[in-house]
């Protein structure tokens with residue numbers, strides 16, 4: 495196993511546990527319910543085809559809610575790490591909020607999309623979007639009233655997987671922060687990393703379904719574990 499001093503290229507995966515400390519409820523896992531609907535029944539292409547108003551209302555509420563939340567200590571520590579780490583870094587996030595960016599991180603990839611984008615099913619262009627979609631506003635690019643949330647729904651392929659696997663192949667360290675290990679394909683990254691001989695570290699509130707796959711697991715709140723790990727890595 496490579497010593498920390500030999501580590502240069504890093505892939506960090508962040509999940510719900512990182513945003514939870516900012517008060518963002520994820521609904522995923524644990525049988526999450528929204529107005530008596532299972533979230534798995536709202537966040538799907540089939541639900542959008544069947545009842546678009548319901549799905550748009552759900553995402554309008556989520557989009558509004560995240561704009562009232564603030565980044566926490568874990569986001570700020572990762573932003574500092576992004577600024578100061580001289581090697582390659584990719585922060586792959588399953589989160590659809592913009593808290594990594596608002597904390598100042600730049601090397602962020604949103605594999606499950608972003609609440610603050612709208613995606614046009616007519617022209618395929620994504621536009622920054624902060625307001626509601628329920629009234630079917632026109633697409634800023636083509637004018638069609640065909641905007642949907644730019645969020646990867648259950649049953650849809652996560653974004654930019656080639657880039658993620660490319661980064662994993664050249665990584666010396668894979669760090670998973672605040673994810674349950676329950677959602678594929680992200681849950682498979684640690685196995686891929688291990689097969690490539692990459693060192694693996696998990697920072698999570700509790701032991702996850704995937705914990706056994708990591709070289710090391712540290713348990714506790716992301717707001718404490720992440721700043722401590724960043725200090726350790728930056729040697730200050």
Ligand SMILES: [Zn+2]
Nearest residue numbers: 614617633636
């Ligand atoms: Zn369009």
